[in-house]
Amino acid sequence: MGDLTVTIRPGRRTEIQNMPFEGNGRGYTILGDMFNASRRGQVDYSPSSRSWSVSRPHTNAVIHGLAARYGRVTVIQHGGVEKCVEACWKTGLPENAWLCECACAGRNHGSGQPFKVIVGGNGPGGQLSVQARAPHVFYVG
């Protein structure tokens, strides 16, 4: 069994993986009690991914509740997207990377290589390349 892990993604329900088993269906009560759940559906279980989930506003309460009950919790927080403008990755000079004012902070500068996905292209700023920012991992408890 892996580490007790809470995964947070923008605009998604917060997932809890590897929660210790304390009896059939007990997870609904254990997690629900952490934020005084008032109705069914606020705590959900997915048999296919074997993970529990709660709606995003209850994330803090659940992380602290899990840490208090089970000890250490691994939290994986996915952020937004990194953006890099065409003037940076396509036409920027690599030797000027330290002067880059782009969200890529010079990592793409003049590389000719955009991030994963390219959007736009018709505007005055040219193409914008984007990719998901690397998740932030930390430990509670």
Ligand SMILES: [Zn+2]
């Ligand atoms: Zn850039």
